[in-house]
Amino acid sequence: MTRSPATAPETAAAPALADRERAVIDALRDIEFGTIEVAIHNARIVQITRSQKFRFDEG
Numbered sequence: 001m002t003r004s005p006a007t008a009p010e011t012a013a014a015p016a017l018a019d020r021e022r023a024v025i026d027a028l029r030d031i032e033f034g035t036i037e038v039a040i041h042n043a044r045i046v047q048i049t050r051s052q053k054f055r056f057d058e059g
Contacts, residue, residue, distance in 0.1 A: 033055055034051045
């Protein structure tokens with residue numbers, strides 16, 4: 001029987017994030033409205049494009 005990642009034992013350490021992977025996570029955390037595009041080439045992150053929108057309350 002195989003276990004899904006959600007039920008894997010807690011002793012299994014997750015691999016450390018690469019700087020590029022951390023940059024994607026940081027971009028996600030820092031944006032409230034907009035889009036984030038991640039370009040991949042040869043299985044590596046080569047570019048992150050972030051378009052942010054600023055929304056204002058009417059009134």
